Amino acid sequence: MNYAEALDYIHGTLKFGVKLGLENITALLSLMGDPHKSLKFIHVAGTNGKGSTVAFISSILMESGYKTGIYTSPYLERFTERIKIGIEEISDTDVARITYFVKEKVDELIRNGGNHPTEFEIVTAVAFQYFFENNCDVVVLEVGLGGRFDSTNVIDCPLAAVITTISYDHMNILGDTLEKIAYEKAGIIKENTDVVLYPQSDEALKVFEEVCNDKNSRLNKILVSDFDILESSIWGSTFFHKKYGRFEIHIPGEHQAVNAVTALEAVNILKEKGFDRICETAVDRGLKKAVWPGRLEVVCKDPVFLIDGAHNREGALTLAKNLKEYFPGKRIIIIVGVLKDKDYKAIIEPLVPIASEFIAVKPQSNRGMEAQELAIILRSYCNEVSVSDRIEDAIRYSMKKVSKSGIICAYGSLYYIGEVRKFFNV
Template identity: 65%
Template sequence: MNYEQALEYIHGTYKFGIKLGLDNIRKLLELMDNPHKKLKYVHVAGTNGKGSTVAFISSILKESGYKVGIYTSPYIERFTERIKVNNDEISKEDLARITRYVKEKVELMILEGGNHPTEFEIVTAIAFQYFYEKNCDIVVLEVGLGGRFDSTNIIDAPLTAVITTISYDHMAQLGDTLDKIAFEKAGIIKDGTDVVLYPQVPEAGRVFEDICRKKDARLHRMSFESINMKNVSIEGQEFDYGRFKSLKIGLLGEHQVKNAVVALEAALILEQKGYDRICEDSIRKGLAFAKWPGRLEILRKEPIFLIDGTHNLEGAQTLSRFLKTYFPCKKIVFIMGVLKDKDYKSIIEVCAPLAEDIITVTPNNDRGLPAKELAQSLEGYCKNVLISDTIVNAVEKSLKITPKDGLICAFGSLYYIGEVRSMLLSLE
């Protein structure tokens, strides 16, 4: 099996859909001799900010001298981005080899009368095997969907569980109220675990408090009132947090300062648990060096070309605040593509009035909303709406109609901005 065949096999399991539950992954990992049981974890759940928080935590651990496994989804440009050790992606050769091994175990599982694992379960099993082979000191594990029945939740109690912001997304699977969604996310809280909690709205916060009490888990709160912003520019941000003065991050947006603080608090817990190479210097370097592509990422300056994976209401509100704060007087052109099962009408209401022109595209995904339908939904919000037949044409058109002192922002789904990113970086 080569790399291309491995991807074909992995993506071919998409037809098995999303199955929330741990029976499949448990059986598969048992046949693999339970590689996940030989590792230590930080487990990260939430609606928005998971990936950025994972990036900050893993960067701090790497700068502290630890070998860190990183598991995230989805990818932006390459499948191998999802599985990393110390920010180095899994090699194509290793992915092919481990996929072949996992495929053999899946076939055995089916012979024994088991269900076929889903795509996410198979990728999660590949990641666990790789991190075990690489002898990682610690793995920072991002939940795929929800928490309680997500296949990453097969792990025993993590060193710390981290909960980022809770808002409305994946409501068909997780529930239609914030307390229901919070309950699913809180499923990663195990007996006696340390839990770092991003400040939540009361109805979500109460759920986490209640579950921590029942599980005898230690809830670590923080106050964003302790943040003192010192400098903000498109090059990065500088802030004080408690005893930590003049911390710097390269990621943009006020929400990233909050994500950095959550990561810092998680790192301090790990330090207390024996990861004593974590120190103020490694925290500073880790926060400063952290990168997370596709989230308020500026790819060129004239005109400014920004990409963002915003795909729900909270993300749209964050993007809107960012554009109003950083670029209040610029002509804005949007490239917009969305998935049809997302609440894209709320995203339109928040973001569309900011743009002079909007170019619609169809994300390369089975759930992608056709560009023509998106354009119809934009009527009344923006006078100049253009429909593009390809993402390449949309980028070329945006560069033609935007003045050098203007701004282009491609957003709406992580499933197409990778193509935009690759194209722009190839033009540099």
Template identity: 55%
Template sequence: MNYNEAIEYIHSSYKFGIKLGLENIKTLLNLLGNPQDSLKYVHIAGTNGKGSTAAYITQILMEAGYNVGTYTSPYLLRFTERIKFNNIEIEEETLAELTEKVREKVEAMAGMGLNHPTEFEIVTAIGFLYFALKKCDIVVLEVGLGGRFDSTNVINCPLVSVITSISLDHTRHLGETLAKIAYEKAGIIKEKGDVSIYPLEDEALRVVKQVCLEKNARLVSFGKNDVKVKSEGIFGQEFDFGRFKDLKITLPGEHQPYNAALAVQTVDLLREKGLKISDEAIINGLLKTKWPGRMEVVSRNPAVIIDGAHNPDAALKLTQSLSKYFPGKKIIFIMGVMKDKNYMEMIRAAAPIARCFIAVATLDESRSLPAEELAACIKQYCNNVLIGDTIKGAVDTALNLADQNDVICAFGSLYYIGEVKSLLEN
């Protein structure tokens, strides 16, 4: 099996859909010799901010000299971004070899009359095999969907369970209220474990506290007032948190100082468990952290920003940040969304600062909302709406509309903004 065949095989499992539950992944990992049991973890659930929090924690641990595996989803440009060792993507050849191993066991499961694993279960198994192969000191493991029944939740007690911001998303699978969604995320909390959380809304916080109580888990939290932002801009921010003064990050976005503070709080729990992590490693780790596709400036004059915001909360945070960094500017938005998302609320969040919208379909045809349908929805909030026949067409249209001082922002789904980035960087 070569790399392209491996990717084709992995994606062909998409037809088996999303099945929340741990039986399948447990069986598959058992057949593979349970590679996950040889590793230590920081396990991260939440609606938004999982990826950037994982990136901060990974970089800090690397600065401290640890060998770190990182598992995230989805990817921006290359599938291999999802599985990394010390921030270097899994080699294509290794991915192909491990996929072949997993496929053999999937076929064995079929022979036993068992369910076919989903795409995410297969990728998770490949990740565990790779991290065991690389003998990672610690794995920063991001949940795919929810937490309680997510395939990453097969692990035993992690060093720390981390919960990032919680808002409404994936309501069909996780529930219609913040409390229900929080309960699913809190499913990663283990008996007598340590839990590090982002400042949550009361409805979500009550649920997380209750689960911690039931599991005899220790909860560590901070308030938004504990983070003092001193300067902010599209190319970086500076803030105080706890014993740290003038912490610097390069990631823009109003929420990023809080994600960085969550990473610091989590790393302090790891220090309590005996990991040798200096304050210097924390300071340097935060500063060096990169996380593409999140308020990322991919071109200048005009400024072109890509952001993976794919739910109302993320769209609102994006809009607030754009208003702050470009006061008084009306934005040229390129927007593409999956049809199962709450795109009406996303449009409503962005419309007040929009000069116009260019609607596109994302690259995933089976799940994408057609551009014509999206444009019709946008017209309820904004009169100036165009349709991009292709992603390249949408980018060209936006560039033709813009002068040097304008701002273009592509958002709505990570599944197409990577293509925008490629087009502009090439």
């Protein structure tokens, strides 16, 4: 099996859909020798901010000299982005070799009467095997969907369970209230877990407090009163924490300072558990060096062209807030593509007040909404709406149309944001 054949096999399992539950992944990993049981994890769940928080935590651990495995999803440009040790992505050769090994175990599982694993279960198994073979000191593990029945939740009690912001997304699977969604995310909390919790709504907070109480787990709540954002721009933020001091980050957006504080609390727990190489210098450097592509990222400076992976209401509200704050009074052209199974009105409406023009595109996914269909919806909000059949055409059109002082922002789905990055060769 070569790399292309490995990806064909992995993506070919999309037909098995999303099946939440731990039976399949448990059986598959057992046949593989349970590689995950030899690893230590920081488990990160939440609606938004998971990736950025993973980036901050892993960057600090790398600066501290720890061999750090990183598992995230989805990817922007390359499948190998999802599985890394430090800044190095898994090699094509290792993807092919380990996928072949996992496929052999999948075939054995099916012969024994088991169900065929989903794509995410197979990728998770590949990641665990890779981290095990490389003897990682710690793995920063991002939940794929939800928490309670997500494949990553096959792990035993993590060093820390980190939960970022909770809002409405995947409601057909996770539930239609914040309480139901929070309960699914809280599923990563096991007995005697150290939990780090991003500031939450009262409804969500109550759920997390109850679960922690039931599980005898220690809840570490991030309080906005504990830190001040000193300055913020499209290039990052500086904040001061009463306990930890002054820090600088280069992932833009004031909300990223809260994610950074969440990461600080998580690594402090690790320090208490014997990760004594974590020092003030490593923390400072780690936060400064952390990057997370596709989130309010400037991919071109002339004209200013931003990309953002906002794909739900909270993400869109945050994007709109940041654009208004960083580019007051500017003409803003918005390129948008959404998935048809998302709450697309909730994604569009927050950007309507600041958009001078919308350009509709279709994400390269079988779940992508057709650009013409999206344009009809956009025209109910805005008079200036155009359609591009190809994403690169939308980019070129917007760059011709924007004024010298104007701004372009592409958002709505991570499924096409990677294509925009490729266009600019970021």
